Amino acid sequence: MVLGGSIAGLFAARVLADAYDEVQIVDRDTLIDVAGPRRSCPQGKHINGLLARGQQVMEEFYPGITNEIFADGVPTGDLCGNVRWYFNGVRIQQQEAGLTCVSASRPMLEKHIRRRTAALPNVVFVEQHDILGLATTPDKSKVTGARVQARGQKREKVIDADLVIDATGRGSRTPIWLQELGYGLVEEESKKVGLGYVTQHYRLKSDPYHGDLSINPVANATLPRGAIFTKTDGGRVELTAYGILGDHPPTDQQGFYDFVKTLAAPEIHEALMHAEPLDEPVAFRFPTTLRRHYEKLDRFPDGLLVVGDAVTCFNPVYAQGMTVSALSALTIRNHLHSGAAPQPMQYFQDLSKNVIDPPWEMTNTVDLSFPGVEGERPLQMRFAQKFLKLVQYAATKDKAIAAQYMRAAGLIDGPEKMQRPGFMLKVLLKGIFGPAKKTPAPPLVPIAGGHVETWSEYRNAA
Template identity: 65%
Template sequence: MSHETPTRAVVLGGSLAGLFAARVLADAYDEVLVIDRDVLIGVDVPRRGCPQGRHINGLLTGGQRAIEELYPGITEEMLADGVPKGDLGGTVRWYMQGRQLEQQHADMLCIGPSRPKLELHVRERTQALSNVTFVERTDILGLETTADRSRVTGVRVQHLDSGEAEVVDGDVVVDATGRGSRTPVWLAELGYPQVPEERKKIGLGYVTQYYRLNSDPYHGDLSINVVAHPKLPRGCIFAKTDGGRIEMTTYGILGDHPPTDQAGLYAWIDSLGIPEYSDALRDAVPLTEPVAFRFPTTLRRRYEDMPRFPDGLLVTGDAVSCFNPVYAGGMTMAAKAALVMRSHLHTGAAPQPLEYFKDLARDVLDPHWEMTNVVDLSFPGVEGKRTLSVRMAQAFLKRVQIAATRDGKVTAAYMRAAGQVERPETLQRPGMLLRILVQSLRGPKSRPPHIVTRPVRPAAGQAAEQSAEPAA
């Protein structure tokens, strides 16, 4: 009979990042506790602790594949629950630099769950693990450490309903509390160096509204996406989602934000110059009021550059990095971070935090951070160093987008990089590089506007006759 003490992992935050972390920790520890201020179990609506839950949370193909690896079969479960699907290159209609890209299937499955729907499925699969327990309605007060502060041994919490405070011991503590993470403050209080940070002011603001449409602007597509560019720093994602609804998130940067009054919002959509948007919304039925969200700065905490770090503590998700959300990388980053974490959870050995952070930076964060930084800095008002390499990358990206208006193979390759399935440098392979150069020299291709179709309604006399027919 074994007398070994059971091992415990403690996850701070029941966000998607926290759930993904709990999933991999459950394979390495006897017990996993997920602590959060919110009620989590059974919730299928936006949570107070997830303010972006009312907005589109795009799941890139790389993220979908990572989530499927963590929870085999979950994609089919969501599709069976009414979540629509498509191909990132073939059934997403992209407008970049004001021109539509040529569509081509890229073997890039993408699915369109709302954030609450995705959280519900992931939470239920995590909850089904016998050694995972959710500790709800509980505030996180701080870390517990050894006397020499070299190792984190648990966390101090307070239960909101009873007011009772206690120390929860853990062999490893994972911070998944999001952008507002207090780990940098806690580390400073413990005598550790300041966590290096990078911030870039982008002044992003967006507004979301849900609809039911009385027309069809999609014609088989999953989403119609307009990407902001320097000449028009406004964009929009107009996508099918679960429940037969349409989810629209429209945005602007550098303080140019969409309004939340209905008339003003429709006028803003008209300014994008996409006829299928304006025509589809002409007789759409709003299901919600317009809701705003502000995202002033991107943020990256470079834990990999810390000279020392306490054992027994890891950080994941938005608590490490918050990219510009219009690039839809947050959930993908969190899922991929869990896979990196899993590779550091060796049986019988505690993870080495700095090794984990270095692998996370190199394999997950760096490529997407560099790619999105190039795009952010293409807007003249965004502050930052426009080095020679950044300017060269911007010029190349513009050629890629021009070429993609003519060549579906370029679109497919571009989407494999943007969807975090392949690294951005794959676009510079000789054959693809030649294709991009040749096609971009021809200039962008123009297309006639898409037609929005509406169901044929019977004439008044026919409608009366039909209504008089007996029910079957």
């Protein structure tokens, strides 16, 4: 049984369907045939990035799904070759790096993953059910199912299961349930980033992209504001502008435009002045990152695993959550190879070391480059921050360095690829004197008819 029909829950259900006679996905929402944002997924109204490694795993789980998504009007491109990145206010070089972008809105991506999961003959969706707690053996050493309650009914019921997966997100009650069952307190690690962002959708009347897929000015210590301005499904463009440490975009239209005007990519604001808003600006607040260290517990009940945001909530600016959820499902599959239920502590130790540690350390390094973010900055981290800035400087001059940096950011390559002596020397030589000179953004080009319906039409027009 999977608790939660999120993307993390769907990925988990997919791998479990290969090992169990039946997999039940329990969620408080209606899931089947839902096309728009779900009530229990507030981030569904905002940009949700699937990194290149996440796309690879998704395709492995559901062969052919990437092309199915593209055929549904979703734009695509290369994370380095077709995305205009600004770091420290300067645009880096662009080069194809083999990093497939799936520029789908969250509801669109979820729809396709859910449809392919529902097509599995042994997967059952238990919709409109609240999750009340776990069921266990009398000695509380093994979880045997979950207590649930159908919406609108007073009587609860127990659904028995050989294995329960908690995919209920940041609000997961597993730490509370463990304490109630007599297990230890789960150590939590958090960092206050004070992130706030606002999202709005548009139809463009002029083109700022010139063949690119997205324009992404990244926040930095000097200007703690950034944005993702990307083409998405339905012939629309999607803008999420963000600020950290309380410097949040306003939700009134003029205030939002004024905020966007301060970003390092002036072409975004210029394009908005010739765009048709399709909805109102919508805000989201993300005060702290969060990591639950289940791997540090002395003991853990059999028959229970935790995945996705229920384990680790990354700073969403780095778009790592869905990809880590996919890698978490891969980890579950690796622990199912013997045909027996996974051993929880072995799973959590593997998950922590091989899936969560690398991106967590990467984002910690970046988050703590902002002086106002509280946290320890040991010598090793300060060195990593200086080197990262050199990489970003060098990437404004060298396409190969930019591509390698984006491969690391896309979780395709581990950080060790940027620690090779030859690469480090090249970064030092290219980056020691700072970034390249700023170049003006290309001029806006009118779009015939006011907007482009599909990505293929856009490419043909271009």
